[in-house]
Structures are given as C-alpha cells and as structure tokens.
Amino acid sequence: MRAVILYPKLGPLHAARLIAAHRYFAARGNQLECIEVASEQSDYPWRSTTELPELTLRTLFPNRDYRRLKRGETVRAVHRAMSAKAYDAAAIVGWAMTESWAALAYCVSRNVARVCITDTQYGDNRHFYKPVVEQVKRIVVRAYDAAFVGGRSSKRYIVELGMPEAMCTDGCDVIDNAVFASVEPDFTPTSLRFMTAARLIAVKNIPATVQRLARLEMPWEWTIAGHGSEHETIERVAAACGVRDRIHLVGAVDYANLGPHFAAANVYLQPSTSEPWGLAINDAMAAGLPVLASTQCGCQEDLIRDNGFTFDAHDAPSFVRAVEAAWSARKRWKQMGSASRTIIANWSLERFARNLHEACRLAVERRRARWSPWITNPEPRAPGSSSAKH
CATH class of the missing domain: 3.40.50.2000 (Glycogen Phosphorylase B;)
Incomplete structure (x- = not known):
C-alpha cells in the first residue's frame, strides 16, 4: 500500500x-x-x-x-x-x-x-x-x-x-510525549499558578476568564504563552480588574522552550469556548501537570479523569467550582500530575x-x-x- x-x-x-x-x-x-x-x-x-x-x-x-x-x-x-x-x-x-x-x-x-x-x-x-x-x-x-x-x-x-x-x-x-518527560513542576501549594499556551483569539476565552479569576479569594497567578489579536484586550481587562500583576503575558514561545513555563506552574488551564481537541493539554499532561479544561475541549472526554477538573466555558459558576476544587486538591497536585502522565502515555x-x-x-x-x-x-x-x- x-x-x-x-x-x-x-x-x-x-x-x-x-x-x-x-x-x-x-x-x-x-x-x-x-x-x-x-x-x-x-x-x-x-x-x-x-x-x-x-x-x-x-x-x-x-x-x-x-x-x-x-x-x-x-x-x-x-x-x-x-x-x-x-x-x-x-x-x-x-x-x-x-x-x-x-x-x-x-x-x-x-x-x-x-x-x-x-x-x-x-x-x-x-x-x-x-x-x-x-x-x-x-x-x-x-x-x-x-x-x-x-x-x-x-x-x-x-x-x-x-x-x-x-x-x-x-x-x-x-504529541511526542518525550519532549516534556523531564519537566518537574513546582507543586508548592502556596498559590495556584496557572499556565496556558494558546493563540490569543476570541475562542480561547481569556478575557472572561481573567474577570472570573479576579473575583476569587485564593492566591493565584496566570502565565499565558501565545500571541494574537486579543493581547491588548487581555491587558485592558486585567488592569480594569486590578489583577494586571497576576497576569503574565510572555508572548509566543517556541515549542521546544515551553518546558520551563510548565515547570513553573502547578495547574494547566484551558478555558476555550470552542476547541476541537486542545493539543496544549497533551503538552501539559506530558509535563506532569494537573489540568483544568472546559467541556468544550474535544479532548476532555478522553484525557481528563482523576488528573483534573472540567467546567462549562460559558458558565461562570461552573468555572469557579472547578478552580475551587483544584485549590482544595492542592495536596494531591503531584499525584494528579503523575496521573496526567499515565493517561497521556496512551496517546x-x-x-x-x-x-x-x-x-x-x-x-x-x-x-x-x-x-x-x-x-x-x-x-x-x-x-x-x-x-x-x-
């Protein structure tokens, strides 16, 4: 053939x-x-x-x-x-x-x-x-x-x-799971350190997610790697919500250089309103991170089990519940990250x-x-x- x-x-x-x-x-x-x-x-x-x-x-x-x-x-x-x-x-x-x-x-x-x-x-x-x-x-x-x-x-x-x-x-x-096999995330449970790798476009739902995070009381920060038309909107929303110092827009990052950003995080976040699959979730799981993913991500049915939590991207209370669950599970982050690697090994x-x-x-x-x-x-x-x- x-x-x-x-x-x-x-x-x-x-x-x-x-x-x-x-x-x-x-x-x-x-x-x-x-x-x-x-x-x-x-x-x-x-x-x-x-x-x-x-x-x-x-x-x-x-x-x-x-x-x-x-x-x-x-x-x-x-x-x-x-x-x-x-x-x-x-x-x-x-x-x-x-x-x-x-x-x-x-x-x-x-x-x-x-x-x-x-x-x-x-x-x-x-x-x-x-x-x-x-x-x-x-x-x-x-x-x-x-x-x-x-x-x-x-x-x-x-x-x-x-x-x-x-x-x-x-x-x-x-993906080639071996690319991120050596990443060791920092699971120190002092704050939620989210990481997202995505194009900064409307369906990634980042401005609305910033607004939702700003209302939460637990300590958090969010590193976002990517470029796109929503960059200025994200900065403006973050400033208006008083959380500009917690949002780290690091720009486009070459694929081979994503490892250090995964290592500095303790939870991966994908809040998209439309996502056929969500390959960055594969990356994060291969790096050993727990995952928060919207139910609009095509991969969540196959990849999110005891390694993370899901939420409806259109429903703010659903998102808040997922974040609170992730924070409550902070003593299990390392265990959840190991589960991510086990699951993604089959993909x-x-x-x-x-x-x-x-x-x-x-x-x-x-x-x-x-x-x-x-x-x-x-x-x-x-x-x-x-x-x-x-």
Missing part, C-alpha cells in the same frame, strides 16, 4: 508524527509520503520543516504564506502532486480547506481510497446556517472511505454525519502511526469492496475483529 497524507503546513508536532508513521508503514511493507501545501503560515508561526528523515516530503509552495495562496493555484498544484504517483490511499486533513476539496475531488476521479482526518466535534463553530453546513458535510463524508479522528467526541460527530463506526480510528491529535506517536495505518488499510478495503462486485462482504470488519487483516 502506498499512501499520502496532505497537510496545509507542517510544524514540529507533525514532523514527529510523520516520522513515526513512516517507520510504522515501512515495517509492514507499505509506503507513506507527505504533501505540504506551503512552508509558511502567518497565523501559526511554526518553524518550517524542511526535512523529514526517510520520508518523502513535497512542499507545493516553498517560502509562500498558506493564507495568501489563491484557490486556483492551490487546486492545480494539489492535482499535479497527486497525479505524480499512483497512490492507493490519501489521508486528507479537514474538509473545509481548498486543498482538502482538491485532493478529495482528485481521489474520487481516480478511485483512490480516502481517509478524512478530522477532530471536529458537533459544538464547534455554531452559527445560524449550521443546518445547511451539516447537510453539506454529510454529502462530503459519504465521499470518504474511512476516518482518522481525535477521540470520542469527533468520532461521534463523524459517525452521526454518516461514516460507519467500524471505519473510524482515533489518535490524530498526539502517543505509536498510536498515531498505528491508527493512521489502520485507517488507510480500512479505506483501501472498503474502496475495493465498493467497486468489486465479486467481493461479497461490502464492509470490512471493525478493527480488532478476528478476520481483520493487520
């Missing part, structure tokens, strides 16, 4: 996943290649990934900003890249981007098996025309053969849109590699079944069944 995976722009997280997946594919006599649309993306200032050991990587627009590409040139470039080799399966990230539509259209026209990589959940991006969007998504999902999802929430959603549950695997949102690069491979295998089998009248069983069995091929 020769498979290709298509990304808008690669960052350090993608590189680690792809290297692991390439090796997993190769160990089973298969091939995995990668197409990157552009080497730059203005709203995600990641360092460019110019080389991936052993893996064939093609960047369609070197030194171009992904956000400034024209649709026509993207479509043409994707079709040229896809037609350069005979692929058995294509793993396509998302369903709303130009390159996703272009790759899907190419695969449909050439009968290439296709895997939808998505961590979208039902509650993301609510708007008045959502029923129309949902209907369009159902049509799109029918064009895919399998799905590689984030976790339970995104799996439920794509199954509701029409993807057979047996055609879904999870684990598309993982690893190996899981990504294994389940991407399985999704591609399922897609190829389903595509053959759909187009081969002599195959009597139109749907392959679920992963783990006795007759499934591995």
